[in-house]
Each structure stands twice: as C-alpha cells, then as structure tokens.
Amino acid sequence: MNEAVLVPEVNESLPSIRSNEGMLAWVASVDHKQIGILYLLTALLFFLVGGLEALLIRIQLFFPNSAFLSPEMFNQIFTMHGTTMIFLVLMPMLFGLATYVVPLMIGARDMAFPRLNAFSFWIFCFGAFMLNFSFVSGGSIGNGAPDAGWFAYAPLTEVPFNIDPGMDYWALGILGLGVSTLTSSLNLIVTILKYRVPGMTMTRLPLFVWMVLITAFLAVFALPSLNASAILLLFDRKLHTMFFLPQLGGDPVLWQHYFWFFGHPEVYILILPAFGVISEVIPTFSRKPIYGYEFVAGSAVAIAFLAFGVWIHHMFTVGLGQGIYFVFAATSMLIAIPTGIKIFNWIATMWQGNIRFTTSMMFATAFIIEFTVGGLSGVAFATIPIDWQLTDSYFVVAHLHYVLFGGTVFALFAAIFYWFPKITGKKLNERLGKWQFWLTVIGFNLTFLIQHFLGIIGMPRRVYTYPDEPLWTPLNQVSSIGAFLLGIMVLMFLVNLIYSLKRGEIAGDNPWDGSSLEWATSSPPPPENFTKVPPIKSRRPLWDINHG
Amino acid sequence: MLLTLLKPSSPQADALSQISLLVLLIAILIFAVVAALVTWATFKYRERPGRTAPQSTGNNKIEVLWTIPPVIILVVVFFFTVKTMHAVDPPSGDTNADIIITGHQWWWEVKYPASGVITANEIHIPVGKRMLVRLESADVIHDFWVPQLARKIDAIPGRSNYLYLEADSPGSYRGVCAEYCGTQHAGMRILVIAQAPAEFTKWETAQVAPPSPASDPLAALGAKIFEDKTCYFCHTVAGTGSTETIGPDLTYVATRQTLGAGVLKNSSKNLAAWLKNPQLFKPGSHMPDFQLSEHEVQALVSYLESLP
Structure with a gap:
C-alpha cells in the first residue's frame, strides 16, 4: 500500500464508543457504524417479535376449527406480523447494513449528514414504538392493535368499521417509519454521489453500493405516496374527511392505488439490496470478479424504472377494465427479464470459479434457487388469469415468502455471516452456521413450499381458522412444523451471535480475501474508518494489491 | 365437492386452468434449468488445491443471447393471457345481470331480479346456462371466489363488478370470501348449487311463493x-x-x-x-x-x- 491516498484531516472528533464508553455514547452517536449497529440490533429484536407472531399464527392453524386464538386476536397478530417483518425487520436490516457498509466501501469517513443519520434511526424507533404501543392502548375488542392487514385496505380501516385506536397508531407509526426511510435514503444518495474516495468512479462502485443507490432513489419516489396515504387515513379517521369512504364521493380503490404505488416499489426496495449482497458474496467466495458488472447494475436500473409501472398488478381483481390490465400484465412480465439477467450472471460468476462454501456462500447459493421460485410464481401472478384464481389465496402467501424470506432473509444471513467479522472483529462460528443453514433450508421449504398447494386447493389467506376440507389439515400441520424448525434456527443463530462475540475466531482485516475497500481497514474499523485508503485502479482495489 | 381449481367445472374455470397448467410447466422447466446449473457449479467448481479461477468479467454476446429465451416465453404467455381474459370475462356494457350478489360483513345476499327471489349464501344456478352476476358490497371490500366455476373478483362498495357464473354438471360447488374483510372473514363461505334447469325453475317458484301464515x-x-x-x-x-x-x-x-x-x-x-x-x-x-x-x-x- 505504498501509493496511499490520504483521507482529509479531521478537525473535530465525532462521538463514538471509542471516545465515550457507555450507553450514552450510543444514544448520542452520529457515527455511521454505531447507528448501523443500532439499526441491526433493533431489527433483530423485532425479528424475534415478528417471528413469535408467525409462530402464534402457525399454532392457531395447526388444527381446523381451532380456538387457540380468538378471531380478533388472530387478525391483530397477522397484521402486526406483516407490518413488523416488512417495516421493522427487513427495512432496518437493509438500511442498517447500508449505513454501516456503504461509507466503508466507498472510502468515506462517514455519511454525508451524520446528524440526519441519527435522526433517521430515532424517528424509526418512534414509529416502531407507536406501532407496538397499540397492543396496550386498549380497544373495545381484544387489545387494540391494528387489525386490517399490512396493506390496510379501506374502508375496513375507517371509523365505521374499525373504531379502535389501533389504526391510528398504525398510521402514525407508518408515518414515522416512512419519514425515516426517506431521510435515510436522501443521506445515502448524497453520500454515494459526493463522498467517494478519488478514483472510485461510478463504474468502479461495488455492486452493493450500486444497489443501495438505486434502492434509495426508489424509496425517495415511492415513500411519499405511503406517507401521504397515512396522513389521509388519519384525516378520514380524526377529521371525518371521506377520502376513502364511498358514501360522499370518496373511493376505497384510491387507497389501493396510493398504497401499491408505494407497495410495489417497496418490494424492490427490499430485494435490490439483497441482490447487492449476493453480488458481493458470490464473487468473493468464487474468487472471481462479478460476471457482467454492467448488466447486473444496468438491469437493476431497469427494474427501478419498471417498478413504478406495475403497481396495478396488485389490483387485478378490482375490476378496472381489460385495457389497463393488458398494459400492467405486460410491464409486470417485463420485470422477469432484468431479474433473469441477474440470476444468469450470478451463476456465470460461480462458473469455473474456485468456490469456498462458507456459511455466507451457502446462503447466497441457496438464495439463487429459492428466489427463482419466488420470481417464477411472480410471473404466474403477472399472468392475469392465474392471478384471478390464486391471488389472496395461500399461493400468494407462499409467493411473497419465497421473495422476502427465500430472497431477502437468505441474503441477509449471507450478509451477516460475511460482514460480522468486519463489524465485530470476530468470525461467526461456521459449524453452528452450517447447521443453521440446513435448518433454514429445510424449515423454510417445509413451511412455504406446501402453501403453494394449499392455495391451489382453495385455502384463502388471512383466515383465523378453516373447516376440515380434504388435505387442508395435514398440509397446514406440515407448514406449522416447518415454522417451528425456523424458530429453532433463529435460536441457534442467537446462540452463534453471542458465542462468537465472546469466543469467536479473531477475523483480521480481510478474512474472506474480499476485494472491496471495507476489507482494507481494521476489524472493527477505527472511528475515522481509514488511516490510509489504498489506490483505486479497478473495481477490485484489494484484489489488485493482494493478487496483482 | 372439492374446493379446488384442479377440477374446473365450467368453460371459464377450464380456460383459467389451462393457462395455469401452461405457465406451471414453463416455470418447472425454467426452475429445473436454474437448479441444475447451480447444482452443477456447486459440485464442479468447489474449491480444490492448485486450481485458480480464470478472472473473466463477462461477455456481451452471451448476455444478449440468454435474454432471448425469456423474451420469447413472455411473449407467448402474454398472448395466452389476453386470449384467456377475453374468453372468461363478460364484455363491458353487458349489465343486464341474472343474479345480483352483495357482500356483507359476513354473509352474501343473493338476488334474482327477473324472478324476485332473494336468498343468502347459497346460489342456485341452472346447469349449462351462463349467468351474468353483478357483484356489489354493502360495507367493506369482499371477494367472490368459487374456484371450480369462475374467476375471483372483488365486491367493492360504490362499484359494480360483473362475472360469468356457469356450471357444466349438477352439484354443489364451494367458495369463500377471498379479500380480508374483518373479524369473521373466515366465516363467509359460499355454496353454489347447480341444478338441472327444470329443478332450478321449481326451486325458483318455491322461493317466491308467499310464506304460509303461522298456523300452529x-x-x-x-x-x-x-x-x-x-x-x-x-x-x-x-x-x-x-x-x-x-x-x-x-x-x-x-x-x-x-x-x-x-x-x-x-x-x-x-x-x-x-x-x-x-x-x-x-x-x-x-x-x-x-x-x-x-x-x-x-x-x-x-x-x-x-x-x-
């Protein structure tokens, strides 16, 4: 590293755990690494909460005509499970990871706006608190948590049908979370565009950073629609406006347009950073550069543009007229092409490689297969006649879990096993990790593969109980057993985290022979991230040094 | 009696089922290719001492080539999508409904405007006759789904939706409300009873006969x-x-x-x-x-x- 580029002199030290020990150091921190860790830990906490809710759902559905939970309770639990997993687990995990890793990957000292970064995290906590406080807010039925599903279709959310305060907490919570995502995205965009170290051109940017950049742009255009609809819902409920009530000229379908104009880009907000993780992990462990860098990045840009032209595929049963449906069927099918390009490029990256199957690489490899299932059932839903039969059935539950669990969660495990050594200086235990991997694969497919078939034989989603139709009971029982395997998997992961933090193998700066900049600094990185940044002459600055 | 779309019992459900099978086959094929390639790479290119990986960064020709098959497949699927949609849905403008079904929390109101029959949750239809159904809602959004007979479609307050309901053979066909509509969403089931035309007329006549005054x-x-x-x-x-x-x-x-x-x-x-x-x-x-x-x-x- 003789040709070093100096990082600009720092005049004022930012608060960090190094300079100020104790809890206060974390609460007051504006350091991107500490805020990133706070995001990840909060998301982990809510992962346990959302997972517990999932288990309650699966216990209830283990037997037909079960009375384990009341219908009121079940409806609150499935609403909170969906809302929690999307807004309080996947979003903060991905944005937390981006907050931690992106400045390191581009050789920056911190985010562009450190204080805004802290604001994003704390307003996120406020939203998360609002949502979950509803459980103890007290309502006329059950205990008052929102109970209209995660996409909260009007007019079920309106006062005439939903008098409890749960929906108010939901709207307020969503507003907080929406603002958090917006500010965090703006921060990431400016950081990536303006704070790259000299030599790090846009065509040398690591693909994870590319994906985060595209995700952030998606969020900036999609989230305002969610924030606005949350405010309109609050107006309807508190000021007696009628945006979504049909009696005086409002329209419940308007809610669906607003929600899905956010909701579909949201799916790509949740999956593009996962694509980014896979595009880092697979090349590193295959000991090759990514195959077709321009095509992986370019196809993500294509997905981002298409993302805003497909939302009506969530509304194929609304009855909007065939003309508009043809257009949205075509755009929705088009998404398959850039997605397919990515899958082929990842496989081509593995091709002729010298692949090390660490836990991280195993999760990344399984991601390709599981996500392909979710992608293919997505094409099925773009085929409108299939949507007319299978939407709102258990088939769609299976589909969305193959995308968000088989896709995003698998990628997140790959990411955590990959970057944990950088964050903590210790490696996660590989033996436990491999057990966890196989348990995840078996548990996940047991739980959700079967639900495709449940949908085909007519089981609707969001039912608190079901009659003893042929095959429904055994299939639901297999699905529940799978869910409990996933529960054990999560416990195993927690044990691994705690064990490895205390006794994990010391990682060193670059345990995986990674080629991007975050591996150039110490593990964990110093408060200023780098003392010296190696010269950037290609997409793989560290590979150039170690193998050049 | 099965609540399944694997046994379509109307021309509409049959058309839906055919395109579903086509897409299912294509999906299985694509999945098999991806899974085979990944599995092959997993075993063939596992790390071995002495091997070094070639540092190839891509090939534009290959990138274009592997985009072609998905495009062709999607064009075919889109063609059948449009064709099936035309076959299944009533033309817009046809609003002279044989049956008016209204979703309520948590039951279905069923009216036959021609005969004046009003019933609930059980829809009688004559076998082999295509009935035009108008779907409405009295409160929140519901969704009418009888998988063996027809497509699924929403019942939305303030709007009317139309669908064809038809059965090839006599029997009972079960359905459910498919859009989450509140506490008893699970308890909002449908029974379609397809009868021979003569029996249907008999049922219809009986349903409009004035009720007998309470004698006992x-x-x-x-x-x-x-x-x-x-x-x-x-x-x-x-x-x-x-x-x-x-x-x-x-x-x-x-x-x-x-x-x-x-x-x-x-x-x-x-x-x-x-x-x-x-x-x-x-x-x-x-x-x-x-x-x-x-x-x-x-x-x-x-x-x-x-x-x-």
Missing part, C-alpha cells in the same frame, strides 16, 4: 317473538313488512343447507343452538346473543321452519 301456536308465538325481540331490525321475512338487509333474509332459511354463511349445517337442532348464542359459532358476528330462553328458541325455530 308455537310458530305463532315465534312470529311474535320475531317482532318483540326486534329480529326484524336486521332481518327480512316476506309478508311481515320488514325490509332490512343487515342480516340475511329469513323467509326461506329452512330450505338452505347451511347457517351463518357456512359455519353450521342447517338442522332444527343447529338452528336452535345458533339462536341461543350465535357468538359461540361465529365470534364477532354482528348478531348478538339475545339471551333467549329455551322456549323462545323453540318457538322461533318452529316459526322459521313453518314459513316455506
């Missing part, structure tokens, strides 16, 4: 309780002046196969149990527990069963 004293007491306990605030019985549609029309409830939109089989015993406490069978339903005495329940059952 227990039934007469039931009629009085129906008024005293304000049952008519929500339910209609033809000939009594009640017109409310908050709950199902009860004029011919005794001729139906189920109670509570499919949560109970219809029998004198079950009707009595339901009247005693509907919340036991359908918790959260809008029908409260009226704390009726055993005698009152028997009188009401006798009244409701004397009507047809």
Whole structure:
C-alpha cells in the first residue's frame, strides 16, 4: 500500500464508543457504524417479535376449527406480523447494513449528514414504538392493535368499521417509519454521489453500493405516496374527511392505488439490496470478479424504472377494465427479464470459479434457487388469469415468502455471516452456521413450499381458522412444523451471535480475501474508518494489491 | 365437492386452468434449468488445491443471447393471457345481470331480479346456462371466489363488478370470501348449487311463493317473538313488512343447507343452538346473543321452519 491516498484531516472528533464508553455514547452517536449497529440490533429484536407472531399464527392453524386464538386476536397478530417483518425487520436490516457498509466501501469517513443519520434511526424507533404501543392502548375488542392487514385496505380501516385506536397508531407509526426511510435514503444518495474516495468512479462502485443507490432513489419516489396515504387515513379517521369512504364521493380503490404505488416499489426496495449482497458474496467466495458488472447494475436500473409501472398488478381483481390490465400484465412480465439477467450472471460468476462454501456462500447459493421460485410464481401472478384464481389465496402467501424470506432473509444471513467479522472483529462460528443453514433450508421449504398447494386447493389467506376440507389439515400441520424448525434456527443463530462475540475466531482485516475497500481497514474499523485508503485502479482495489 | 381449481367445472374455470397448467410447466422447466446449473457449479467448481479461477468479467454476446429465451416465453404467455381474459370475462356494457350478489360483513345476499327471489349464501344456478352476476358490497371490500366455476373478483362498495357464473354438471360447488374483510372473514363461505334447469325453475317458484301464515301456536308465538325481540331490525321475512338487509333474509332459511354463511349445517337442532348464542359459532358476528330462553328458541325455530 505504498501509493496511499490520504483521507482529509479531521478537525473535530465525532462521538463514538471509542471516545465515550457507555450507553450514552450510543444514544448520542452520529457515527455511521454505531447507528448501523443500532439499526441491526433493533431489527433483530423485532425479528424475534415478528417471528413469535408467525409462530402464534402457525399454532392457531395447526388444527381446523381451532380456538387457540380468538378471531380478533388472530387478525391483530397477522397484521402486526406483516407490518413488523416488512417495516421493522427487513427495512432496518437493509438500511442498517447500508449505513454501516456503504461509507466503508466507498472510502468515506462517514455519511454525508451524520446528524440526519441519527435522526433517521430515532424517528424509526418512534414509529416502531407507536406501532407496538397499540397492543396496550386498549380497544373495545381484544387489545387494540391494528387489525386490517399490512396493506390496510379501506374502508375496513375507517371509523365505521374499525373504531379502535389501533389504526391510528398504525398510521402514525407508518408515518414515522416512512419519514425515516426517506431521510435515510436522501443521506445515502448524497453520500454515494459526493463522498467517494478519488478514483472510485461510478463504474468502479461495488455492486452493493450500486444497489443501495438505486434502492434509495426508489424509496425517495415511492415513500411519499405511503406517507401521504397515512396522513389521509388519519384525516378520514380524526377529521371525518371521506377520502376513502364511498358514501360522499370518496373511493376505497384510491387507497389501493396510493398504497401499491408505494407497495410495489417497496418490494424492490427490499430485494435490490439483497441482490447487492449476493453480488458481493458470490464473487468473493468464487474468487472471481462479478460476471457482467454492467448488466447486473444496468438491469437493476431497469427494474427501478419498471417498478413504478406495475403497481396495478396488485389490483387485478378490482375490476378496472381489460385495457389497463393488458398494459400492467405486460410491464409486470417485463420485470422477469432484468431479474433473469441477474440470476444468469450470478451463476456465470460461480462458473469455473474456485468456490469456498462458507456459511455466507451457502446462503447466497441457496438464495439463487429459492428466489427463482419466488420470481417464477411472480410471473404466474403477472399472468392475469392465474392471478384471478390464486391471488389472496395461500399461493400468494407462499409467493411473497419465497421473495422476502427465500430472497431477502437468505441474503441477509449471507450478509451477516460475511460482514460480522468486519463489524465485530470476530468470525461467526461456521459449524453452528452450517447447521443453521440446513435448518433454514429445510424449515423454510417445509413451511412455504406446501402453501403453494394449499392455495391451489382453495385455502384463502388471512383466515383465523378453516373447516376440515380434504388435505387442508395435514398440509397446514406440515407448514406449522416447518415454522417451528425456523424458530429453532433463529435460536441457534442467537446462540452463534453471542458465542462468537465472546469466543469467536479473531477475523483480521480481510478474512474472506474480499476485494472491496471495507476489507482494507481494521476489524472493527477505527472511528475515522481509514488511516490510509489504498489506490483505486479497478473495481477490485484489494484484489489488485493482494493478487496483482 | 372439492374446493379446488384442479377440477374446473365450467368453460371459464377450464380456460383459467389451462393457462395455469401452461405457465406451471414453463416455470418447472425454467426452475429445473436454474437448479441444475447451480447444482452443477456447486459440485464442479468447489474449491480444490492448485486450481485458480480464470478472472473473466463477462461477455456481451452471451448476455444478449440468454435474454432471448425469456423474451420469447413472455411473449407467448402474454398472448395466452389476453386470449384467456377475453374468453372468461363478460364484455363491458353487458349489465343486464341474472343474479345480483352483495357482500356483507359476513354473509352474501343473493338476488334474482327477473324472478324476485332473494336468498343468502347459497346460489342456485341452472346447469349449462351462463349467468351474468353483478357483484356489489354493502360495507367493506369482499371477494367472490368459487374456484371450480369462475374467476375471483372483488365486491367493492360504490362499484359494480360483473362475472360469468356457469356450471357444466349438477352439484354443489364451494367458495369463500377471498379479500380480508374483518373479524369473521373466515366465516363467509359460499355454496353454489347447480341444478338441472327444470329443478332450478321449481326451486325458483318455491322461493317466491308467499310464506304460509303461522298456523300452529308455537310458530305463532315465534312470529311474535320475531317482532318483540326486534329480529326484524336486521332481518327480512316476506309478508311481515320488514325490509332490512343487515342480516340475511329469513323467509326461506329452512330450505338452505347451511347457517351463518357456512359455519353450521342447517338442522332444527343447529338452528336452535345458533339462536341461543350465535357468538359461540361465529365470534364477532354482528348478531348478538339475545339471551333467549329455551322456549323462545323453540318457538322461533318452529316459526322459521313453518314459513316455506
């Protein structure tokens, strides 16, 4: 590293755990690494909460005509499970990871706006608190948590049908979370565009950073629609406006347009950073550069543009007229092409490689297969006649879990096993990790593969109980057993985290022979991230040094 | 009797099922290719001492080549999508409905405008005749789904949707509400009963015959309780002046196969149990527990069963 580029002199030290020990150091921190860790830990906490809710759902559905939970309770639990997993687990995990890793990957000292970064995290906590406080807010039925599903279709959310305060907490919570995502995205965009170290051109940017950049742009255009609809819902409920009530000229379908104009880009907000993780992990462990860098990045840009032209595929049963449906069927099918390009490029990256199957690489490899299932059932839903039969059935539950669990969660495990050594200086235990991997694969497919078939034989989603139709009971029982395997998997992961933090193998700066900049600094990185940044002459600055 | 889309029993459901099978086959094929490539790479390119990986960064020709098959497949699927949609859906402008179905929390109101029949949760249709259904909602969004017969479509307050309902052979076809609509979304089931045309006409005639006046004293007491306990605030019985549609029309409830939109089989015993406490069978339903005495329940059952 003789040709070093100096990082600009720092005049004022930012608060960090190094300079100020104790809890206060974390609460007051504006350091991107500490805020990133706070995001990840909060998301982990809510992962346990959302997972517990999932288990309650699966216990209830283990037997037909079960009375384990009341219908009121079940409806609150499935609403909170969906809302929690999307807004309080996947979003903060991905944005937390981006907050931690992106400045390191581009050789920056911190985010562009450190204080805004802290604001994003704390307003996120406020939203998360609002949502979950509803459980103890007290309502006329059950205990008052929102109970209209995660996409909260009007007019079920309106006062005439939903008098409890749960929906108010939901709207307020969503507003907080929406603002958090917006500010965090703006921060990431400016950081990536303006704070790259000299030599790090846009065509040398690591693909994870590319994906985060595209995700952030998606969020900036999609989230305002969610924030606005949350405010309109609050107006309807508190000021007696009628945006979504049909009696005086409002329209419940308007809610669906607003929600899905956010909701579909949201799916790509949740999956593009996962694509980014896979595009880092697979090349590193295959000991090759990514195959077709321009095509992986370019196809993500294509997905981002298409993302805003497909939302009506969530509304194929609304009855909007065939003309508009043809257009949205075509755009929705088009998404398959850039997605397919990515899958082929990842496989081509593995091709002729010298692949090390660490836990991280195993999760990344399984991601390709599981996500392909979710992608293919997505094409099925773009085929409108299939949507007319299978939407709102258990088939769609299976589909969305193959995308968000088989896709995003698998990628997140790959990411955590990959970057944990950088964050903590210790490696996660590989033996436990491999057990966890196989348990995840078996548990996940047991739980959700079967639900495709449940949908085909007519089981609707969001039912608190079901009659003893042929095959429904055994299939639901297999699905529940799978869910409990996933529960054990999560416990195993927690044990691994705690064990490895205390006794994990010391990682060193670059345990995986990674080629991007975050591996150039110490593990964990110093408060200023780098003392010296190696010269950037290609997409793989560290590979150039170690193998050049 | 299976609630499944694997056994389509109408031309519409058959068209939906055919394109589903086509896409399923294509999907399995693509999945097999991806899974085979990944598995191959996993075994073939596992790390071995002495091997170094070639540092290739891509090939534009290959990138373009592997985009072609997906494009062709999608064009084919899109073609069949448009074709099937035309085959399944009624043309817009056709609004002369044979049946009007209205979703309520948590039951289905069924009206036949031509004959004036009003019933609930059970839809009788003549075999082989394509019935145009108008779908509406009285409160929140519901979704009408009878997988063996027809597409799924939403019932939205303030809007009307149309679909064809038809059955190839006589029988009972089950369906459900598929859009989450509140507490008892799970207890909002549908039964479509396809009958030979002659039988259907017989049923239709019987359903519009004026109800017989309560002759036996227990039934007469039931009629009085129906008024005293304000049952008519929500339910209609033809000939009594009640017109409310908050709950199902009860004029011919005794001729139906189920109670509570499919949560109970219809029998004198079950009707009595339901009247005693509907919340036991359908918790959260809008029908409260009226704390009726055993005698009152028997009188009401006798009244409701004397009507047809």
